[in-house]
Amino acid sequence: MTTTRRTQAQRRAEAEAALLMAAAELIDEQGVRSLTLARVGERAGYSRGLVTHHFGTKQALVARLARTAQAGFVPGLDGLPPGLDRLLRLIDGYVGQLGRMSVLNRVFLLLWAEAATAPDLAPVFRERGEAFRADLREELTAGIAEGTVRPDVAPEATATAIFAQLRGLGMHHLVDPGNTDTERLRAHVTEHWRRALTRT
Incomplete structure (x- = not known):
């Protein structure tokens, strides 16, 4: 043996x-x-x-935990080129995953909320938020370049709006899971952004 x-x-x-x-x-x-x-x-x-x-230190542990918890939240995006299709899949997948949050996912949102009043946590979550918004900006910019996103869409402001909505839905689900139908919401939210970003 x-x-x-x-x-x-x-x-x-x-x-x-x-x-x-x-x-x-x-x-x-x-x-x-x-x-x-x-x-x-x-x-x-x-x-x-x-x-x-x-x-x-505790701060370094929490920072690593935040980065680990956020990684790979929406599966199935690897290999897809940046653009509208990938962005809409990200939005749909993010809202859908809220109904299947792991301990790590819940903790990420708990820490994110805590960062509002914890100076030692705030830099970590500003960094994580900026990384997420940068990904969203990349999708929007690629969509504009390929002609699937309206040319008058402002990538910076729109990325912030999408980011805020997704994180807000996450917090709402954390606080009141019984009143968050993520399966119904995912179709509604994804369709809202499809219409807002395209000419149709």
Whole structure:
């Protein structure tokens, strides 16, 4: 019987993933203010020293968690060229995913709301928000170039409006999930933006 020994990089990646999930679960259950490195280590089955070794500070841990939680929220977009079709799929997929949010997704929104009154979190979420808006601007600019988006659409302002609507719907679903029919909303919101961005 043979066993495959994990490399140091594999062990590190596994430990980081476990620590991030432990942090997410604690925030989801009790809020970010109750989070400590010691509690994260305990939840994950590691020492506080290992948490400090991997992340350094609570702020760095939360920043990594925010980036990890946002990555790949809408599946199925890889390989699609930028433009109107990809943008509408992103909008439809984002609203649809709200009905299937994981712990990481919920925690991202909780942290985003917390960033409004937490100076240490605000820079991380300004960065994540700008990255999302930049993606939206790219889709809009490509759509204008290919002729599928109206030429009078302002990419910057429109990207901000789409961003704000999607994040707002996420927060609404988080606060009042019983009154958010994401399957009905996704068709409505996607059609709204299709009409707003095209001549038809």
